[in-house]
């Protein structure tokens with residue numbers, strides 16, 4: 118043992134399995150103190166409301182898992198740059214171990230803290246546990262396919278086992294009560310739908326992966342774009358706070374291929390989506406302004422038309438486009454939205470309404486249980502066309518034809534927009550084109566029971582293309 122007292126600082130790695138910082142702390146220290154700090158540094162973007170709810174339950178579960186193994190999770194709140202040195206002082210810690218974060222402000226904080234601690238003769242050891250590959254290990258790519266090919270050429274370390282025993286620290290250490298951190302909604306308690314949808318625990322994450330690989334992955338390639346099917350893994354919230362590690366997902370998936378070689382194509386497709394998460398972190402690391410600023414600078418001149426009333430209709434799922442409204446209501450109710458529908462609602466906000474992508478990004482940040490700075494900002498920029506490897510500006514999703522293709526029987530819309538449930542498919546996706554008698558039979562009075570379209574898609578599309586032409590000209594002239 119190199120140290121009498123070591124600290125493992127829990128950050129976005131709320132699990133015991135495949136946790137290199139925790140394993141190293143246990144190997145190198147006689148006593149290991151485990152701390153979580155609810156960050157209050159204004160430089161670091163505060164979590165959104167849904168993510169705070171998820172954090173509460175994930176911390177609760179982690180502290181129970183730690184207690185089951187004989188240890189204690191200490192919780193504090195404040196500015197981590199101050200709280201951590203004070204805690205090291207308090208417990209006479211000689212070393213601290215943490216798994217790295219890659220959000221630009223967190224990188225700055227960690228660099229600053231590391232220097233301060235090292236100047237005070239504290240040993241600092243940091244590890245990768247959040248990604249398959251460190252963002253700096255692969256040369257900078259702004260196109261996904263060569264990046265992903267390169268990443269897969271690298272060896273992916275095997276995940277580490279969870280420690281079976283965590284010793285109780287000798288002294289009484291003050292810990293904040295989880296209930297006092299203000300992470301849960303109080304009045305109103307809007308989290309009922311989130312509770313019905315997700316259970317936060319490391320065991321639930323592992324079970325989710327296993328069930329997905331055993332039962333759902335076969336049809337992943339064919340059905341992953343279908344919001345009416347249960348065809349994707351729904352692992353994103355677990356990955357966002359590190360309840361499961363991508364290395365664990367990778368190796369478990371390889372085992373599944375070894376057992377069932379016929380699943381290879383489907384599992385590879387699934388892993389390539391995990392690859393998009395890696396790519397998003399790669400982009401965030403190399404382009405730290407990704408969350409706020411257009412990667413393609415010509416977009417700085419884009420003639421956005423911010424419109425608080427239209428933004429609100431979008432947020433509330435009252436645009437008059439059933440697939441858009443279904444997605445936005447699914448998000449509000451469950452804290453999650455299907456990927457294809459995320460693309461559609463984002464395209465609608467940006468291209469049909471000409472509302473700046475940052476306003477959509479902010480709403481997702483607040484309402485997504487899986488809110489993740491890298492994936493959220495990279496995806497919004499991708500849809501807008503101003504990001505890396507982005508959808509071309511002229512790809513403007515038609516919400517009606519997309520809905521008819523990916524929700525052919527209208528089941529997804531019927532679930533989330535129940536006022537339309539008696540309309541037949543495929544007309545359910547375009548109620549404004551239904552005859553008076555069809556609407557009457559379905560009990561729908563447009564403009565009263567369900568809104569008329571906020572904007573005509575064809576007109577909106579022409580307007581967006583004209584706006585994009587202007588920045589093309591601006592770019593050519595720059």
Ligand SMILES: Cc1cc2nc3c(=O)[nH]c(=O)nc-3n(C[C@H](O)[C@H](O)[C@H](O)COP(=O)(O)OP(=O)(O)OC[C@H]3O[C@@H](n4cnc5c(N)ncnc54)[C@H](O)[C@@H]3O)c2cc1C
Nearest residue numbers: 349350351352353390391393394456459488489492493496
């Ligand atoms: C506008 C927009 C915003 C988004 N914001 C987020 C976000 O804040 N957090 C987030 O985790 N994902 C975000 N995504 C990506 C994607 O929609 C979700 O990761 C996915 O829907 C999660 O469902 P799943 O776990 O069932 O995915 P699966 O299809 O089962 O994929 C497995 C895992 O791969 C990763 N993944 C899949 N697709 C993507 C993608 N396009 N980009 C990055 N990673 C991906 C996720 O970690 C996911 O859990 C966003 C996409 C769009 C279009």
